[in-house]
Amino acid sequence: MNPIVINGTVLCDNITGIPRYVYETVIRLDTLLEGTGLDVRIAYRDDGRPIHLPELKNIKLVPLKAVKYFYNMVVLPTYLRRNHAFFVGLASDMLMTRRSVVVLHDIRPLVMDTDRGFFRFKFWVHCLSTKWFAQKVYTVSEDQRRLISDKLGIPMDRIGVTYNGWEHMRSVVPDEGVFDKLPGVKKGAYFYALGSLAKHKNFKWIREVARRNPDKTFVVAGGKDLRAFGDDAEAKDTANVFYPGYVSDEENAALMKHCKLFLHPAIFEGFGIPPLEALSLGAPIALARASCLPELYGDTARYFDPYDYEVDLDALAAQPVAPPDKVLEKYSWDKTAAFWLEQIKKYAEQ
Incomplete structure (x- = not known):
């Protein structure tokens, strides 16, 4: 089976919003991986900031030295190729590799004029790369699923839904x-x-x-x-x-x-x-x-x-x-983690 790599750089930020989704999913997934034999890793940009995670028993942490943009464009893709790994982008983080799936949490910059023009342009390119490369796109509500399909032209059968949870409270x-x-x-x-x-x-x-x-x-x-x-x-x-x-x-x-x-x-x-x-x-x-x-x-x-x-x-x-x-x-973190365990089992065989 091939390694599964999750990008954990977002876990160096405050645990709110999208980082919350990644954090809560990962800590529960770590427990579910016991005895499965699956090789799951968290790669992250090692820029001196600590990564906000407890000690993990079944997921390996992989710090990769790199500056901000060089990490996504070169360092992480190189690591994936060398290890023949499948990429799971839980934080809307797309890489230009076809051995990947991405959770696109929302596409607000394509729908609302609330962000600077250059950021909207970068986000558009990011979304197009998701459309062209990711085997499947996931999002967090049916409303976003429809928007992603309408705005990006991705067929509905290529877009799945995975929810947030509340048990951290x-x-x-x-x-x-x-x-x-x-x-x-x-x-x-x-x-x-x-x-x-x-x-x-x-x-x-x-x-x-x-x-x-x-x-x-x-x-x-x-x-x-x-x-x-x-x-x-x-x-x-x-x-x-x-x-x-x-x-x-x-x-x-x-x-x-x-x-x-x-x-x-x-x-x-x-x-x-x-x-x-x-x-x-x-x-x-x-x-x-x-x-x-x-x-x-x-x-x-x-x-x-x-x-x-x-x-x-x-x-x-x-x-x-x-x-x-x-x-x-x-809407449960436990259900979300169980969902990702089943997806990871499939992607590890590719």
């Missing part, structure tokens, strides 16, 4: 100390949102709704560059919105656990992990009726128009929803 102990940093925030009486402050996350909606509801309190975690909310000065004038910036998993868990309603106003998502994390902690969620969110969360969530700033938050919070059990059962 089981080991997180909520840090109630976060409320000491937010003296104006009362437990059980605030609306909470989490995510990067990129434009497609649509946190301008939070600011505009907060301005129209001065009697209500909002907490928006994930960054402090208030220009993401529109005009910087206007954002600062919204006195009932608190911006703690980046929060730890423990602080995030406490904020989710005690919020009146978790708000997710994003107008574009590949999957959207934060609402799933909130559901796993028992928090009620309200999502934008946009992108993949209704597909994934169904009747466990309340929905709002992400361009309607006159929404009645009390009425929204009072809407009845279904229990989260089916959603939490369907």
Whole structure:
């Protein structure tokens, strides 16, 4: 059987979003590989940063010295050829080799004008290389599957779906100390949102709704560059919105656990992990009726128009929803790791 190589460079970044998908899949896959005889390796660019992984028993770590772009273009492909290895790109990381499959988490730069022109060009080239070289493309929702097929012309039967999960929240102990940093925030009486402050996350909606509801309190975690909310000065004038910036998993868990309603106003998502994390902690969620969110969360969530700033938050919070059990059962890191074990068995024979 041939070696399987997963690119782990993304695990040198903070474990959020796509790195979360890779991390949670890899640590569970390591356990599932016991006794299979499969040769699975994590290659990563050794640039002095530590790789965020516990000690692995069945997956070998392969640090490769290289500068940023030289690594993807030359060093890693050379390693694959020398070892006759099959490449599994779990982090949207495509290489120009036909012995490969790639998880393309989302194609936002091809759909929305929210990124710089040069980045969109590079992303387009990246996606075309995925189309031309990868044996199969995977993504994280049916919504993205359709978009990838429409925008890139990849047949639907070449695109699979593999989901995110939530079980990482089981080991997180909520840090109630976060409320000491937010003296104006009362437990059980605030609306909470989490995510990067990129434009497609649509946190301008939070600011505009907060301005129209001065009697209500909002907490928006994930960054402090208030220009993401529109005009910087206007954002600062919204006195009932608190911006703690980046929060730890423990602080995030406490904020989710005690919020009146978790708000997710994003107008574009590949999957959207934060609402799933909130559901796993028992928090009620309200999502934008946009992108993949209704597909994934169904009747466990309340929905709002992400361009309607006159929404009645009390009425929204009072809407009845279904229990989260089916959603939490369907979207699972354990199931994702088991899925990849079966795929790897096939690719190791090629």
